[in-house]
Amino acid sequence: MIVEYIRYAIPAEQQADFEAAYARAAASLRAAPECADYELTRCQEDSASYILRIRWTSTPDHLEGFRKGEHFPAFFAEIKPYFHAIQEMRHYDTVTEVTGTGGANPTLYAWAGGAEALDRLFTRFYEHVADDEVLAPVFAGMDPHHAQHVAAWIGEVFGGPAVYSTEHGGHRHMASRHLGRHLTETQRRRWVSLLQDTADEVGLPNDPEFRGVFSYYLEWGTRMALIYAGDNPPPLPETPMPKWDWGITPPYRA
Numbered sequence: 001m002i003v004e005y006i007r008y009a010i011p012a013e014q015q016a017d018f019e020a021a022y023a024r025a026a027a028s029l030r031a032a033p034e035c036a037d038y039e040l041t042r043c044q045e046d047s048a049s050y051i052l053r054i055r056w057t058s059t060p061d062h063l064e065g066f067r068k069g070e071h072f073p074a075f076f077a078e079i080k081p082y083f084h085a086i087q088e089m090r091h092y093d094t095v096t097e098v099t100g101t102g103g104a105n106p107t108l109y110a111w112a113g114g115a116e117a118l119d120r121l122f123t124r125f126y127e128h129v130a131d132d133e134v135l136a137p138v139f140a141g142m143d144p145h146h147a148q149h150v151a152a153w154i155g156e157v158f159g160g161p162a163v164y165s166t167e168h169g170g171h172r173h174m175a176s177r178h179l180g181r182h183l184t185e186t187q188r189r190r191w192v193s194l195l196q197d198t199a200d201e202v203g204l205p206n207d208p209e210f211r212g213v214f215s216y217y218l219e220w221g222t223r224m225a226l227i228y229a230g231d232n233p234p235p236l237p238e239t240p241m242p243k244w245d246w247g248i249t250p251p252y253r254a
């Protein structure tokens with residue numbers, strides 16, 4: 001993914017037409033498979049300055065795919081009158097590690113109740129697993145610290161301290177622990193529903209926003225576990241830990 005920034009200087013009397021032209025041109029961006037997202041903003045301190053930010057799947061996808069593709073003619077027809085007003089139009093690589101979310105919303109980890117709440121959740125969960133006819137055989141030989149390891153994993157994925165990646169082998173190790181286990185859909189579903197029941201039991205926050213994201217993660221994570229446990233697992237991930245956040249349902253505050 002790369003980011004293109006286009007800076008414009010648009011005199012006050014042209015701004016309404018400029019914004020309307022971009023509102024129409026945006027239909028081409030929405031239709032273009034090379035475009036991830038876009039945003040046109042106007043400067044507060046200098047109202048003539050606009051910045052258009054477009055995330056493209058890659059620079060060649062933008063220059064070869066979009067510019068030579070079916071959506072470009074309609075896009076360019078709308079914005080051509082403002083071409084002379086461009087002050088910068090360049091592609092930027094997201095090569096730095098400096099990215100993240102600010103403190104406007106608590107992390108999922110903090111909202112859940114931190115390490116103590118996640119330890120409580122998984123300790124109780126694996127107590128139930130031991131008595132569950134579907135799951136008990138799967139976890140019969142598990143590491144005695146398994147519950148704490150999974151709590152550390154989820155804690156880090158949910159924005160907590162980097163305990164799993166620094167002390168327990170990170171993403172690659174987690175995926176490797178599922179290899180060759182040939183987990184079934186029945187086991188996966190039981191794992192998810194038993195964990196959700198346990199979340200109720202130990203009093204994890206039950207607001208729709210948190211539980212929605214929690215379920216989203218469990219659904220994705222368990223389906224990934226089945227893929228790694230299956231006959232043709234993908235190469236083990238060398239990538240950093242997945243990071244989860246609130247997405248389109250930030251925490252509700254009255």
Ligand code: HEM
Binds near residue numbers: 181
């Ligand atoms: C969101 C979903 C899941 C997460 C976050 C998760 C997390 C983990 C982690 C972090 C480990 C490695 C623990 C360590 O470092 O010692 C692990 C191992 C394991 N997982 Fe999962 N897992 C998920 C889904 C599942 C499912 C659905 C099953 C089976 C129904 C499963 C079965 C196992 C087993 C059997 C091990 C090895 C346990 C041991 O020998 O200690 N996992 N899992």
